[in-house]
Amino acid sequence: MIHSLFLINSSGDIFLEKHWKSVVSRSVCDYFFEAQERATEAENVPPVIPTPHHYLLSVYRHKIFFVAVIQTEVPPLFVIEFLHRVVDTFQDYFGVCSEPVIKDNVVVVYEVLEEMLDNGFPLATESNILKELIKPPTILRTVVNTITGSTNVGDQLPTGQLSVVPWRRTGVKYTNNEAYFDVIEEIDAIIDKSGSTITAEIQGVIDACVKLTGMPDLTLSFMRWESERILSFIPPDGNFRLLSYHVSAQNLVAIPVYVKHSISFRDSSSLGRFEITVGPKQTMGKTIEGVIVTSQMPKGVLNMSLTPSQGTHTFDPVTKMLSWDVGKINPQKLPSLKGTMSLQAGASKPDENPTINLQFKIQQLAISGLKVNRLDMYGEKYKPFKGIKYMTKAGKFQVRT
């Protein structure tokens, strides 16, 4: 399946290579560089690039291209999903996934990659299992290792690999038993010029941090959930994503903010007017915070002179990116950003108004109305500490103007 992996940074240097079968020369990446050049932007590099003898499948994350070389037919998603799993694993191991971090930890990276694939076929991709095989580096362990000469490599076969519950190691022990759940919902929406919703969806996830002794069997009961309203599971140890869900029925999706905008260019003058106001709507009494407004202005805009009623704003005249960090929305005094845009003299007015992208957060609210009623634990005797948090965020939230 996967022959080789090359890690390429944004300046086009191959800074790591790993081969699972015969060595494939790194010159194969030339085809990739060609495609990269053609694409101009990193995110437009096609994920699948055929070359005369190989196929290059790549993912782009954290400003690094992970390029897998394959030789024969394989479901492309198989490779892509795996590459993403590799990135996730690195992130899990080192906290961040970046070129310097990978270079610093090249041995661990190599050991992990060695375990993840055998002959190009995934062997161990569960982070729980991997962490038992190769312990993630921590400052403490590095110190201990230098003193005692012990290693990062576990000498036991991870018990999970063979158990009925491969995702959970056995013999977990904690003095404080706790289980935390975060219900995070993201609203993806496109709002049109007039403020009506074109599409709106909710993408929800429940992330969990479960540190419980033994082999607990958990049951979450929901207020609204399919028909049975119950979800029963044996959790992995530590942090994991319990589930993700999708609410696509548009009429079920409440839109918690609105944006009032008036952006106008005039043919005659080289000045344009710009004004936006952000306000709350259907927030169930919760405060909207962490509001950030970004907008890609048309090329013709040379500069902007704006005054925000609150927060800070920046405009990058090179990338034409306007960014306004609003902060909290006070319903009594709606934040607004007003001013003028100076346009290229002589150029005709841009024919498109910019799209406004919105980010925001609402604590203690799941906009879909999903609510966890209770958490029960079976199979173990002790009483765990339980906690649940809700949060609604903007996902891909766009307002067309």
Place this chain on the structure above:
Amino acid sequence: MTSNSFAYNEHSGGGEATELGQEATSTISPSGAFGLFSSDLKKNEDLKQMLESNKDSAKLDAMKRIVGMIAKGKNASELFPAVVKNVASKNIEIKKLVYVYLVRYAEEQQDLALLSISTFQRALKDPNQLIRASALRVLSSIRVPIIVPIMMLAIKEASADLSPYVRKNAAHAIQKLYSLDPEQKEMLIEVIEKLLKDKSTLVAGSVVMAFEEVCPDRIDLIHKNYRKLCNLLVDVEEWGQVVIIHMLTRYARTQFVSPWKEDDGLEDHEKNFYESDEEKTDRKKRTYAMDPDHRLLIRNTKPLLQSRNAAVVMAVAQLYWHIAPKSEAGIISKSLVRLLRSNREVQYIVLQNIATMSIQRKGMFEPYLKSFYVRSTDPTMIKTLKLEILTNLANEANISTLLREFQTYVKSQDKQFAAATIQTIGRCATNILEVTDTCLNGLVCLLSNKDEIVVAESVVVIKKLLQMQPAQHGEIIKHMAKLLDSITVPVARASILWLIGENCERVPKIAPDVLRKMAKSFTTEDDLVKLQILNLGAKLYLTNSKQTKLLTQYILNLGKYDQNYDIRDRTRFIRQLIVPNEKSGALSKYAKKIFLAQKPAPVLESPFKDRDHFQLGTLSHILNTKANGYLELSDWPEVAPDPSVRNVEVIELAKERTPSGKAKKENPPKKFYSESEEEEDSSDSSSDSESESGSESGEQDEEGDSSGDSSEDSSSGSGSGSGSESAVNKRTAKRSSKTKEKGDSDDEEKENEKSETSESSSAESSSIEDSSSESESGSESESKSRKVTKEKEKNTKQDRNPVTKGVSLLDLDDFNPVPTPVVRPTTALSPSLIADLEGLNLSTSSSVISVSTPVFVPGKTHMLLHRMSGKGLAAHYLFSRQPCIFGSKMVSVQITLNNTTDRKIENIHIGEKKLPIGMEMHVFNPIESLEPEGSITVSVGIDFCDSTQTASFQLCTKDDCFSVNIQPPVGELLLPVTMSEKDFKKEQACLSALHLLSKPR
């Protein structure tokens, strides 16, 4: 050779280390000499020294640096001799890093690599499975042809290893060996065949991968494992699932007939207009009934649509697309749309697949139209794919919404995308005639757009549209002619010229003028435009030679001396054709017809149109060319190949269908299937255990027929079984796949017991309705006590039927090596059979068989009504394993009711009962009230008719009614009895007679 032997060398200089390196390699390769020329000689010397030190920490440091070099792609091969010595290091991290090094360079240093082989051979025998597995992994990764026989041997041994993890690694090694030496194919296929029989979920994915790589055409190896793979699928790790699903898709396309005929009925119907409807449906019913195995695959893959792994979801989606009835494929759209939220790369692949699907089956994705709306932040490639899908989904109903959406896109700052949108509008205009004019008008408006790319694209699209509609569009053409002054994009200029040329008679005033202008700028035009100028000239010459003759000749002269030979060529050709001279041939007479012929309009179609012949989800589909190793998806066979090939050896078969035993083999599949239908119905409502009970009768027959097979099987499946139990073992291992929650086949004994219990229950339930008190399966009397204790763990319990008439069936084959002709009646007994059985007087046995009291009553209760759903009323039930006071055939069930609310619950009673035919239930007396926090236990009796059918009834309070179900595990239907071995044999003998009697039925 170990590093220790060189320890004395530590203090000596680098020179000696080199020497040693040479010494180690003296006869083989001059790697030392290499070093002399290497630029970083010093550094490597330093590493060599560290590797030869006797301190692990130094070695480890060195290895880490070497791995760093490998990672950067630097050549570290000259260190091979120094590194390979450490392969036997005690330090596990050093060892691992040496492995990494070995795998990387062994191919280049084959002879030196051989030095490490013995270490691996030793490790292959290590008691630790991790070490065995990793030794095999590295051994098989060393691509050195000389060790092929060693690898082959190691693979063979590992494939029989007790640890499934080692067996998994063996499966991986198969592919490695195959790529190293394809000559080994036949031997490897044998190993694959063996591993395919493996019941461990750990192995399944890897061995199927090996199968796909080594012998994908040996579909016959799959037959016997087909059902097992289907049933194991949910428990296999995610990557294995993808591989298995793809393989099973191909398999299904060769083994089953198309389920689509039915769906295509509508089209068929139109074609066969003259056929009468009735005849038609009649024939269809007769011709198509889905093979239960086909259904099994479709059913078992469905839950995987919820996988977190996009590749798994896509795999199931393509399976549904390629093999499910069209009416059922709809469920995949939702899952695919869900994936669109994922990373850019996943989106890219999924959208491509949706694009192909949406051409063929529009309806599938229509409800999700808005999910394909483009966001300004999407990468261009995602935008264009979404656009493609939107175009495919456009129809009369949604086109107006879509066009409005497109209007936004056209204004996008991403001009490439805006251009693609214009193309799209053109396609919508040609596909949906109602909006052609609207689109055309819209596009004409775009001609005054400021962006040249947009205008150019519009021109090109308008040209295509006008060509389709030869009606009067003089105004548009005039408008476009004006554009020639401003627009510079060659394609657009060429399009305008072509359009004017084609319609030169409609715009007689403008056309010559355009030609005049073009003649002026000819030399500076793009080649594309020059060709069209020539064409325009020729057309005008033919229609309006008076005004344009000179102009055309001027242009032809310019063309004659053009730098581009295409243009010179075209010029010569046109001149010969249109300008009459003595040499001109017969063709010039037809010049006008040639140039001004009616030209067919271009068909605007999706670039995804021709992709559907590739299996979806594959690389070939994305590339739209056959990738290496692409396996063609065959067309459905006209007639299904013999479905019984899947029966032969596998038990799951019986789980799914009739336990008709012998009959199955003797009769051709036709009968088999008719029976299986019935079975399927009943198994729907019944539990796992029910199907288990079904399973083993099938097996019994197989035991009888193929004892050879079974022994082989049991050896691979388990180590524990004693000789006489081989059947049981086998069953055990197989069943483990079914009852995933009970764990893998590791726990052999437990499983043995379980199967025995279920077996006896099935026997009882299937044969004699008033089962004897004496019967009880007890196939091995000596194991009885063990059995009872084991039952604790499973909370099963025998039924209590104090009637002493009749016998139960036993697993004869556990005792009789001689095949006994056995026919099992189906689980649900027909009344007439019961009557037959009752007619048999077997009272002799009653004296020696006595009912024993249950040794163990499990305290485990089952949830009847959760307090959440019962508005505070919770109910649990428990099989008390006591004789039921309400009736001899009844099983007593204790129901404990709890009030978890803070107010009284009044009038708790059983309401409407929905029992399957034949089942009876004795209800408890209504409870007047239950205090808060109060609890009360009542007992009911249910006659389950010796089946595991569900008893559904309503538990009512004063205000509410809650529907609840009780489904008994097989074990709870049994009656525990004690009998001597002699009696047992006697019973057994009677039984076979019974079977003989019942056979003619």
